[in-house]
Amino acid sequence: MSKRLVHFKEGRKGDAVSWEGRGKEIKTQEIGxxxxxxxxxxxxxxxxxxxxxxxxxxxxxxxxxxxxxAAVSRERRIVSTALVGRDGTVKEYINEGDWQVNLVVxxxxxxxxxxxxxxxxxxxxxxxxxxDAKTSVEVQSEFxxxxxxxxxVIKSYSAQQTTEANYQAVSISAVSDEDYEIYSNEY
Numbered sequence: 001m002s003k004r005l006v007h008f009k010e011g012r013k014g015d016a017v018s019w020e021g022r023g024k025e026i027k028t029q030e031i032g033x034x035x036x037x038x039x040x041x042x043x044x045x046x047x048x049x050x051x052x053x054x055x056x057x058x059x060x061x062x063x064x065x066x067x068x069x070a071a072v073s074r075e076r077r078i079v080s081t082a083l084v085g086r087d088g089t090v091k092e093y094i095n096e097g098d099w100q101v102n103l104v105v106x107x108x109x110x111x112x113x114x115x116x117x118x119x120x121x122x123x124x125x126x127x128x129x130x131x132d133a134k135t136s137v138e139v140q141s142e143f144x145x146x147x148x149x150x151x152x153v154i155k156s157y158s159a160q161q162t163t164e165a166n167y168q169a170v171s172i173s174a175v176s177d178e179d180y181e182i183y184s185n186e187y
Contacts, residue, residue, distance in 0.1 A: 050103065050141040054133035061129045067106030070143050074099050099176035101144070101152050109166045120168050124159075127170065131157050136177040151177040 050068035054061055075097045080089040107127060109120040130137055136151040144150075152174035159170045 048142050050105070050139065050144070052130050053138040054130045055135055056129050056133050058129065061126060063126060063130060065105045067108070068141070069104045070141060071102045072099050072144070072147050072149065099147060099149055101149060101174040101176060103172040103174070105170050105172065107168045107170060115166065117166055119163060120166060124168055124170075131172065137174075149176045153177045
């Protein structure tokens with residue numbers, strides 16, 4: 001004996017949707033080209049610095065990292081439910097997950113505003129104060145701002161010793177953090 005488990009409403013009525021130009025001409029725009037003229041880049045340090053600020057046990061620490069490359073990714077939380085006798089699943093959108101943020105930063109020794117010819121131990125110690133903070137870290141960069149990321153929580157970081165130069169690379173793995181206000185009506 002067969003029973004009806006699911007009743008679907010009748011599908012859309014009328015003409016099929018036309019995606020052809022949406023009734024208008026398709027407009028194109030020119031894509032930016034990389035600047036390959038070496039003289040244009042001379043004297044420029046960075047176009048998109050990353051600034052970090054955290055409240056640590058020893059007070060507030062802020063750093064501006066000129067040599068930083070960020071990567072972001074985000075997963076959506078979707079519940080998929082299989083239906084008996086049907087191929088595929090019904091998808092239910094739940095919410096956006098946190099942003100996964102990966103930063104690779106380069107630290108250089110700087111003395112009196114000039115890059116020094118020594119390993120950057122002092123600068124690395126300052127960065128470590130922020131990385132070891134047990135709170136969210138304020139982050140500001142034009143790139144991260146595009147994705148509305150203003151705070152991160154450091155999950156892990158790693159560095160491989162480089163003693164041949166005045167430069168130390170550090171990889172940082174973090175997740176985005178936001179301030180929330182939660183209200184309850186159950187008092």
